[in-house]
Structure formats: structure tokens, C-alpha cells
Amino acid sequence: MRRAAVIGVGQTKFRTRRDDKTHPELTREAVSRALEHAGITMDDVDAFVFGTMDPFDGINCPDRWSSTAAGFGKPFMKISTGGTTGLTTGIAAYQHVASGLFDVVVAVCTQRVGENVDAQPVLNTAVDPIYERHSGVGAISVAAIQATVHMQKYGTTEEQMAWVSVKDHENALKNPYAHIKKKIGVEDVLSSPVVSSPLKLYECCPRSDGSVAVIFASEEKAEQIRDDPAWILAESSISDSYFVGDRPDLAVWDSLSIAGRRLYRLAGIDDPKKDIDVAELYSPFTIQEILELEALGFAEKGEGAKLAEEGVTFVDGDMPTNPSGGVLCTNPIGATGLVRLGEASLQVMGEASNQVDGAEVALAHAWGGTLQFHALMLVSSHKKLRR
Amino acid sequence: MKVGIVGIGITHFGVHEEPFYNVAYTAARKALEDAEMERHEIDNVVLGGYDVSVGRTISNMYTAPAAGGYLKDEIRVSDDAAYALALAYMRIKSGIFDVAMVLGYGHCSETPIELVELLSLDPFFHRDLGISYQMSYAMQSYAYKMKYGVEDETAAEVVVRARKRASKYEYAHVREEVSVDDVLSSEMVIFPLRKLELPPWSDGCVALILAEETIARRINPEPIWVEGLGWNTENYYMGSRDLAELSSTRKAGEMAYRMAGCDAKSVEAVEIMDLTPYHHLMALEALGFAADGKGGELIESDFPTNSSGGALCTNAHGTTGLFLTANLALQIRDGCDRGISHAVSGYAAQNSIVTILGV
Amino acid sequence: MVLRIEAKWEIPYVHSAGEHATKFFEALKEKKILGVKCPKCQRVLVPPRAFCERCHVDTDEWVEVKDEGVIETVTINYARFTGLPDPPYAVGIIKLDGADTGMLAYLGGVDLTDWKKAHEKLKVGTRVKAVWKDRPEGRITDILYFKPVEE
Numbered sequence: 004m005r006r007a008a009v010i011g012v013g014q015t016k017f018r019t020r021r022d023d024k025t026h027p028e029l030t031r032e033a034v035s036r037a038l039e040h041a042g043i044t045m046d047d048v049d050a051f052v053f054g055t056m057d058p059f060d061g062i063n064c065p066d067r068w069s070s071t072a073a074g075f076g077k078p079f080m081k082i083s084t085g086g087t088t089g090l091t092t093g094i095a096a097y098q099h100v101a102s103g104l105f106d107v108v109v110a111v112c113t114q115r116v117g118e119n120v121d122a123q124p125v126l127n128t129a130v131d132p133i134y135e136r137h138s139g140v141g142a143i144s145v146a147a148i149q150a151t152v153h154m155q156k157y158g159t160t161e162e163q164m165a166w167v168s169v170k171d172h173e174n175a176l177k178n179p180y181a182h183i184k185k186k187i188g189v190e191d192v193l194s195s196p197v198v199s200s201p202l203k204l205y206e207c208c209p210r211s212d213g214s215v216a217v218i219f220a221s222e223e224k225a226e227q228i229r230d231d232p233a234w235i236l237a238e239s240s241i242s243d244s245y246f247v248g249d250r251p252d253l254a255v256w257d258s259l260s261i262a263g264r265r266l267y268r269l270a271g272i273d274d275p276k277k278d279i280d281v282a283e284l285y286s287p288f289t290i291q292e293i294l295e296l297e298a299l300g301f302a303e304k305g306e307g308a309k310l311a312e313e314g315v316t317f318v319d320g321d322m323p324t325n326p327s328g329g330v331l332c333t334n335p336i337g338a339t340g341l342v343r344l345g346e347a348s349l350q351v352m353g354e355a356s357n358q359v360d361g362a363e364v365a366l367a368h369a370w371g372g373t374l375q376f377h378a379l380m381l382v383s384s385h386k387k388l389r390r
Numbered sequence: 391m392k393v394g395i396v397g398i399g400i401t402h403f404g405v406h407e408e409p410f411y412n413v414a415y416t417a418a419r420k421a422l423e424d425a426e427m428e429r430h431e432i433d434n435v436v437l438g439g440y441d442v443s444v445g446r447t448i449s450n451m452y453t454a455p456a457a458g459g460y461l462k463d464e465i466r467v468s469d470d471a472a473y474a475l476a477l478a479y480m481r482i483k484s485g486i487f488d489v490a491m492v493l494g495y496g497h498c499s500e501t502p503i504e505l506v507e508l509l510s511l512d513p514f515f516h517r518d519l520g521i522s523y524q525m526s527y528a529m530q531s532y533a534y535k536m537k538y539g540v541e542d543e544t545a546a547e548v549v550v551r552a553r554k555r556a557s558k559y560e561y562a563h564v565r566e567e568v569s570v571d572d573v574l575s576s577e578m579v580i581f582p583l584r585k586l587e588l589p590p591w592s593d594g595c596v597a598l599i600l601a602e603e604t605i606a607r608r609i610n611p612e613p614i615w616v617e618g619l620g621w622n623t624e625n626y627y628m629g630s631r632d633l634a635e636l637s638s639t640r641k642a643g644e645m646a647y648r649m650a651g652c653d654a655k656s657v658e659a660v661e662i663m664d665l666t667p668y669h670h671l672m673a674l675e676a677l678g679f680a681a682d683g684k685g686g687e688l689i690e691s692d693f694p695t696n697s698s699g700g701a702l703c704t705n706a707h708g709t710t711g712l713f714l715t716a717n718l719a720l721q722i723r724d725g726c727d728r729g730i731s732h733a734v735s736g737y738a739a740q741n742s743i744v745t746i747l748g749v
Numbered sequence: 750m751v752l753r754i755e756a757k758w759e760i761p762y763v764h765s766a767g768e769h770a771t772k773f774f775e776a777l778k779e780k781k782i783l784g785v786k787c788p789k790c791q792r793v794l795v796p797p798r799a800f801c802e803r804c805h806v807d808t809d810e811w812v813e814v815k816d817e818g819v820i821e822t823v824t825i826n827y828a829r830f831t832g833l834p835d836p837p838y839a840v841g842i843i844k845l846d847g848a849d850t851g852m853l854a855y856l857g858g859v860d861l862t863d864w865k866k867a868h869e870k871l872k873v874g875t876r877v878k879a880v881w882k883d884r885p886e887g888r889i890t891d892i893l894y895f896k897p898v899e900e
């Protein structure tokens with residue numbers, strides 16, 4: 004397998020609306036910053052992989068327009084897999100390099116959820132029109148039904164979930180690209196209106212506009228280009244069955260456990276708690292960070308809720324989670340997964356805005372569909388896992 | 391290390407009464423049966439197809455399990471599924487995976503695709519003008535036709551021959567034969583394109599199983615090797631391009647030939663995504679089979695193009711290109727040594743992908 | 750100051766339910782809920798589909814399941830979203846007696862004003878029964894909602 008690394012990361016500021024720019028202009032902003040970060044130019048790029056979740060932007064296949072800012076005249080491929088899009092775009096770009104066909108490949112994801120007056124009806128069209136769409140289910144409701152079960156089965160409390168939000172909001176204050184920047188306490192979360200029971204407003208992500216680009220390079224190029232690339236240790240993804248009613252137990256995210264197991268095996272990780280220094284997880288809703296920490300082996304089943312409350316997942320804790328402020332504070336849906344990878348890469352490069360001291364191995368995660376998909380990538384400051 | 395096709399599954403193309411969840415499943419089963427394999431022997435699924443054309447956001451939620459993706463690695467290209475084959479090739483070539491199920495889906499009968507495509511235009515400069523997808527192809531056709539003085543009869547002849555070949559291809563959608571007179575007397579729909587010069591909108595799915603060389607030989611003593619791949623993108627702004635040529639196709643072809651280490655001369659079979667008869671000629675030229683403006687001369691010869699009938703007879707938006715690649719694979723299985731398939735997407739063939747298969 | 754252009758997508762779709770789902774909807778007219786049994790793993794899949802995703806085999810053995818079951822999970826929506834039902838409304842996954850998979854459905858018959866009180870009545874594991882439309886039309890909405898069974 005040909006080794007590859009992340010050599011550049013560029014993000015736009017994420018906002019509800021970016022009225023100042025068109026779709027390709029936003030793409031260009033992220034791509035330019037990533038090229039600048041890597042210290043290379045457009046001429047050095049061999050191919051582009053573009054990710055977005057189509058109907059959100061009110062433009063179908065916006066990649067066709069946005070490609071004017073990324074890669075026309077070059078090989079250009081479009082990935083779309085729901086909430087995992089950002090990370091599967093990264094995975095595809097990595098595979099472009101790992102295959103030996105290309106040396107330098109840019110993954111870029113632009114999403115303008117803010118131009119959509121309301122995102123939930125779009126998410127509802129992901130639900131089967133024959134059996135399930137009438138139910139009005141969108142992303143919030145599928146997270147809420149996870150919370151209901153977790154609370155009843157494991158005794159997870161509203162306060163514990165609120166701590167996840169408090170932690171993410173505190174982290175976002177340090178991230179110049181984050182969308183929601185507001186210091187909040189547990190009481191603020193608990194007193195915010197219930198959106199989809201038991202989830203409250205401050206437990207749910209915003210709708211964000213923005214773009215992110217991550218540049219991948221072959222081992223040889225990566226070493227030429229920079230001293231501290233973020234080496235890709237492994238990637239993994241998984242698809243569960245289509246109907247949400249088929250999930251055997253919503254109190255655990257077993258499909259993520261399976262994907263995690265595969266990832267750890269590929270990277271040679273025995274104990275994720277020891278071997279992984281920081282995680283950027285796709286948790287647009289508080290409960291999901293808890294489920295993800297459990298599924299990925301950072302907490303025992305039913306114990307995940309304690310981590311934020313006890314400070315473990317704060318940036319100075321034993322298992323810093325979402326030091327960027329996470330998806331709870333910034334969610335440009337189809338780009339979000341690539342933001343996770345970008346932030347994870349910056350952590351192991353030692354350049355993150357909310358840096359975890361001495362981070363060498365970082366995990367990036369995204370989920371998509373109605374709890375159907377997961378994607379994972381593991382990056383490190385070393386070419387191989389060092390213990 | 392090579393990557394080969396070991397299983398081919400093509401459904402009927404036309405109008406399906408069944409949801410494409412079931413059609414996709416049928417294609418996947420056919421490919422598994424063709425390869426004499428079971429679902430557990432594949433280790434990843436690579437899908438290709440669009441969302442809005444089929445009325446489902448994240449349509450791969452629906453097709454991933456149908457393709458055999460339950461609890462397996464999965465990814466989806468939101469473009470013609472010919473791109474999914476290229477991605478599957480890279481996933482195997484890199485050593486990350488061994489066996490991929492590539493599945494393309496198109497299901498045009500449930501919504502007006504012209505409207506869906508119109509919404510792919512930016513809402514500022516282009517969409518308000520109401521330029522349909524077909525109009526962009528018509529503008530290209532006209533630019534090409536005028537530049538090289540291509541006669542209406544030559545275009546009609548392309549359609550006649552396409553229909554004749556489709557009539558013998560069991561998976562093709564439109565299979566009625568027509569005459570040059572029929573074509574020329576059919577109504578002018580989008581100048582300069584007449585009704586019989588436009589492709590249908592079809593439903594159907596294609597599944598191809600790709601495997602790493604050693605494993606491929608275990609599954610099938612004679613895999614069909616993926617020898618070359620190339621893809622490229624043109625400027626979105628049609629006004630900034632020379633519409634009389636398919637430049638993204640030309641660049642994609644150059645990349646594929648370079649990878650395969652061959653040129654047009656060694657190619658024995660060609661499957662091109664001809665959304666108009668003029669695009670049939672333009673693609674042949676862009677891929678090096680004829681000099682610019684001379685594509686028409688090939689039509690009268692026995693040049694082996696589109697034995698499937700091409701996109702003019704079968705066009706399932708999202709998998710038309712992979713449908714052509716699948717037919718190319720069938721021809722190689724039947725004794726052809728090397729062939730090339732081609733697909734385009736976007737307004738005025740903005741994107742192109744080329745696949746070279748061989749023995 | 751930048752120009753903002755309003756746009757709205759109105760795309761008509763006619764979705765084909767296919768033979769399997771059509772049979773399910775026909776049965777709804779008789780206030781019956783049908784599932785299919787996978788010949789390999791023997792799971793009864795509700796709502797029915799033409800193949801088992803796990804075993805990748807055709808399903809053709811039809812089984813009638815009860816219109817009664819237990820709540821696997823539930824949420825009550827209090828926010829207003831364009832084009833989605835008026836709040837509040839409760840949605841959950843119900844595992845019907847005789848089925849091995851859950852079905853997404855509305856829950857009702859309970860005052861939803863206070864979410865904590867409502868959740869007390871709609872706990873995970875609560876037995877519920879379908880409340881049907883008087884004249885079912887063969888659509889999923891023929892089941893108006895599931896409501897707790899008084900014990």
C-alpha cells in the first residue's frame with residue numbers, strides 16, 4: 004500500500020449565510036487557503052475530489068459550477084454519501100493517491116445549508132417515500148430517539164448531555180472558523196426550548212455555510228513539501244441496513260463499533276484510549292458524542308455520559324473530544340466530515356487552534372443517512388503507530 | 391498488479407414498475423451469479439448515481455444494501471457510475487480492498503429529468519434562462535455541424551445504425567428500427583435535433599464485480615482487465631468553451647491511453663455515450679478514431695461502434711456510461727481483445743470519463 | 750449589499766411502490782399488517798421488502814403480524830419545520846408482535862404538551878396498539894398512530 008499524508012488544510016469561516024460569495028467563490032477560498040498552508044500552487048495538483056450533499060444548496064450537482072474554482076481541466080470526481088460525505092471525499096482522495104495514479108490530490112467540500120430556508124425537510128426526503136417519509140423524520144428526530152433509549156436504559160441524564168454542549172461551546176470560542184461562538188453553562192442548555200424530546204436547542208447543531216479543503220500527497224511528495232505532514236494510518240467505512248426500524252438496539256451504535264474495530268485492526272491499535280490522543284467526532288447532537296465514545300471504545304457501554312461531566316473530554320482531559328468545537332457548533336453538512344479530518348490533521352501537525360498538548364494520533368469520524376453510515380480516518384504525526 | 395472484472399449483471403433497461411431498490415438488487419444478484427460468488431466474498435461497494443433524479447436525498451442509503459453492502463465498506467460517486475468503476479479500481483489498486491461491487495443506478499421514469507437538470511444550473515446566470523439539458527447538447531451539435539458542414543443525412547444515418555444494433559441487444563431500451571427518412575421526417579424538437587435524434591430516459595441498473603488480479607483469476611480464469619482510465623472536466627461556463635469539440639473527452643482519452651500504453655489503433659470495440667448523433671461523431675474524433683470533422687466517414691465503414699445501440703437507444707441518467715462499459719465487457723468476453731467506453735455528464739458534456747478494457 | 754434571489758424547487762415525483770409494498774398497502778385496507786419472512790435468517794421484516802439485506806436473498810413468505818407491539822423508542826417534536834407536520838407530534842419505532850424489525854410510526858392518545866409527562870406514558874417497552882383510520886385507503890397513514898394499551 005502506497006503511504007499518503009495530509010499536507011494542507013484550508014477552511015472558510017462558517018456562518019449561517021455567506022452572502023459575500025457564490026458557491027465556486029467559497030470553494031476557491033478554502034482551496035486557496037489549503038494550497039497556501041501546504042505551500043504549493045494549483046499547478047502542483049494532479050486531481051480533485053469534490054464532496055457535497057446535493058439538494059441542500061438549492062443547486063443540484065453544484066460541483067459542476069464549483070469546479071470552476073477547483074480543477075477544471077483536471078481529473079475531477081464527485082462524492083456524495085450523506086452526512087459522511089466530507090469524510091468519504093477525504094477517503095476517496097486518499098485512495099486516488101494510494102492507488103499510485105496521482106501524487107497530489109485536493110479533497111474539497113462546499114455546502115450552503117444556510118441558503119436552504121429549512122434543512123429538515125430536505126433531510127426528510129432521505130427517508131423512504133413509500134413507508135417512512137410521512138413521519139416527518141429528519142436528522143434531529145433520529146438522534147432524539149437514540150437519546151430516549153440511552154436515557155432509559157443507562158440512566159443518562161439531561162445534565163450529563165448538557166455538559167457535552169458546554170464543552171463544545173467552550174472549545175469553539177478558540178476556533179476562528181467556528182460558526183456558533185457563545186459561552187454557555189449547563190443551566191443555559193437545560194432551559195433552552197425542547198426541539199425534539201429529549202433534545203433541546205443547545206444540544207442541536209446550527210445550519211452552516213462554508214467550504215473546506217484538505218490536500219493529500221504521496222509519501223515522497225509529502226516529505227518534499229513539509230516536515231510535519233499528517234500521515235494516514237487507516238480508513239474505514241460502513242453501511243448498515245436501510246430502514247431505521249431494523250437497527251437492533253438504538254442504545255448502542257454497533258455499526259460504528261464494527262467500523263472502529265476494522266480501523267483499529269488496520270492501524271494496529273490495541274487500546275484506543277491509550278493510542279489515540281484526540282478525536283474529532285461527528286456529533287451534531289449531544290447524545291451522539293456519548294454513543295460514539297462508547298462505540299469507539301473510549302468508554303464502556305452506558306458510561307459515555309460521564310466523560311464530559313467529569314472533564315475527560317475537555318481539551319485538557321484524558322480524551323479530548325472535538326477541541327474544534329465540533330459539529331454542535333459548526334455543521335455545513337456535506338463538508339462537516341472533511342472539517343473533522345482537517346482539524347484532526349492540524350492536531351497532529353501541532354497547528355490546531357485549540358491544540359491538544361503533544362497530540363500524535365487523531366481520529367476523524369462522520370455518520371450519515373438515518374443512522375446508516377459511518378466513515379473513519381486515523382492520522383498521525385508518525386508514519387506508523389508509535390506507542 | 392492488475393484489476394479485473396469478474397462478474398457482470400445488467401437488468402432490463404426501459405421503464406421499471408419496481409422501485410430501484412429492487413432493480414439494483416436484481417443487478418447485484420445477476421453479477422454475483424455471473425461470477426458464481428456470494429455476497430460475503432465482496433469487501434466493499436462502490437455506487438454511482440444521482441439523488442434528485444430519483445427523488446431521494448442520499449439515494450445510496452437505498453442502493454447500498456441492495457448492492458450487498460450490509461455492514462460493508464461503502465462509497466458513492468454522485469455522477470455517472472462509470473466514475474464508480476474508476477474509484478473501485480483505485481480502491482483495489484491501492485491494496486486497501488480486494489473485491490468491489492460496482493453498482494450504477496438510473497431511474498428516470500418517476501420525475502422530469504429536464505427539470506432536475508435545470509436545477510443543476512446556478513440560480514443567477516443560467517437557470518432563469520430555462521436552458522434545458524438537451525438544449526446544451528443541441529447547441530454543441532449545431533456548433534459542430536456548422537464548423538464541419540455535417541449533413542443532416544449523416545446524423546440520421548448514425549441513428550439508423552444505432553437502432554439497428556440496439557434491436558439485437560437484449561438490454562437496450564429503444565429497439566425499433568428506423569430509416570433515414572423516418573429520422574429526417576420526425577419533428578424538429580430542439581434545433582438542430584429531431585425527435586428520433588434524442589435519447590430516451592430509461593430505468594435500469596448495472597453491476598460489475600471488480601477484483602485484484604490474483605483473486606480475480608481464482609474467481610474467473612479469464613477476467614476482463616481494466617487497462618486504462620481517464621477523466622476530466624471542462625469549464626462550466628459554456629460561453630468560455632469551444633462547443634464544437636469534446637475537449638474533456640479528449641483529455642480523458644489521452645489519460646486512459648497513457649495508462650493503458652496504447653492508442654486508438656489497437657482498439658477493437660468502442661462504446662460511446664452519444665446523447666445526440668453529432669456527439670457520436672465528436673466523441674469518435676476526440677478519442678482519436680477520426681480527424682476533426684471526419685467522424686462521419688467512419689459511419690459508412692464497418693467501424694465497431696456501440697454494439698449496444700449506445701446512449702441514443704438506452705439512457706438511464708446516472709448509469710448510462712456504466713451500461714456501455716458493461717456491454718464492452720461482454721464483447722471482450724466474446725473474443726474482442728481491447729475496447730474503450732466513454733461517458734459524459736453535465737451540461738454540454740462538461741465532464742468525461744474513459745475506460746479501456748482488455749484481455 | 751448583495752443581491753439575494755429567492756428560489757423554490759417544485760419537482761413532481763411518482764414513486765413506484767413495487768409488488769411487495771403494494772401487497773402490504775392492499776392489506777392495510779383490511780386493517781391488516783403484513784411482513785415477509787426471510788427464508789435464510791427467518792427474521793420477519795416489517796415493513797416488507799423484496800429481499801433480505803443481510804442474507805441477500807429474495808423474500809416471498811408472507812406473514813401477518815399484530816397491530817399491537819412495544820415501543821422501542823420515541824421522540825416528540827416541538828419545532829416547526831417547513832413542510833413537515835405541525836408540532837407537537839410524536840414519532841417512534843414500534844416492534845409489532847410477530848415482527849423482528851421495528852416500524853417507524855406516529856404515537857398518540859397521550860397529551861404531548863409537557864414532554865416529560867408524555868415520555869412517562871410513552872416509555873421504551875410500553876405496549877401500544879394501532880388506531881386506524883375509519884376508512885383505510887391503502888396508505889401508510891391509514892394507521893393514524895399507536896396508543897398505549899391500558900393494562
